[in-house]
Amino acid sequence: VAHFPAGLSLDPSLRVDLGTQERIVYTAERLFIARSVQHVSVNEICAGAGVLKGSFYHWFSAKEDVARTVIDDVEAGYVGLLDSYERAARGPVNKIRATAEVIGESQAALAKTFRRIIGCPLGTISSELAVVEPAVAGHASAAMTRWHDRLAGHCRDAEEVGLLAPGTDPDELAGLIMATMRGMILLSRIDKLPIPVVTASMNRVLDNALRR
């Protein structure tokens, strides 16, 4: 299992070759995912990254500004995994299943780094910041919408070749799979539900919508 997201492969304290900006982002990424954006201070990020507070504010206007870059790195990680699983998948139904495979692999990678079930950083950040930092929450949410749209494309392909049960709306099906993913990952984070149960549930929602 490779690191997910990519930034986590870099231990900032060991990488003196990294620029100040990268050290800040990768340190913040670890801290935000381990705890939450709200529970991490700029001081902690600076201490972890080995940079002075003045340098931090040279690159970023606020902690929330770093959070946007972290969200972009998480999205890039998901897109990379999706590209690779979809390329290996034959036919639209298997391309739909790639989303569940990506959840399985990314959660395994996160569990390796943090030694517990982490949940989806995009879902967690968007939920925690929905009221107090809606613009940053929206940035995370927009990344999930792009994932939904990609999945909906495969659902429309499956419908076109007659693989979905009659009357199934492909956009709605994509929404159900994404909702199952969010809802089950939330459960896995709190109640330690194993990730294979999450991915099996996503596939079950799909199976129930296939032509029988």
Add this chain to the structure above:
Amino acid sequence: VAHFPAGLSLDPSLRVDLGTQERIVYTAERLFIARSVQHVSVNEICAGAGVLKGSFYHWFSAKEDVARTVIDDVEAGYVGLLDSYERAARGPVNKIRATAEVIGESQAALAKTFRRIIGCPLGTISSELAVVEPAVAGHASAAMTRWHDRLAGHCRDAEEVGLLAPGTDPDELAGLIMATMRGMILLSRIDKLPIPVVTASMNRVLDNALRR
């Protein structure tokens, strides 16, 4: 639409007849649901309730202690609505649908109080506190597990009388409906997805699992 949860029907500042403990709980309930547990201080709760800090600590050891009581009040609100919708429902499939109806009614009540989509207080509190206050998060999560178990009972009843598609696991079906609820409500909170879309999705997951 009645108030949900019940505590929100009481504006603590107008109810001098309430005891100190109740004023603290109902004030905290409003503040926690409007923002989050972490964004509300004991000072704010005391100011809103019109009680001194010494009185607060006479009744509660910490803010998290009040959060448990708030969670209990939210659960009692859900149970009351479920009782009433299930009583009116004929047959196990309609009793399963009661869960979606409860979401519709409770979210409408919350939107009336707070003038925006609030999401499920149990899900929001359990998510925000999962890492930083796992015991309180677990208290909220246990309430959702009791809801799941109640729903699973109706799913087993539906299976017994042959209403589910062959091979459908009734416990898994209850899990899918609960996951859809959590996942879609999260979306509704962040992306302003209308609540009828949430309840329609929950019913679609059920419909796809019924014998055709």
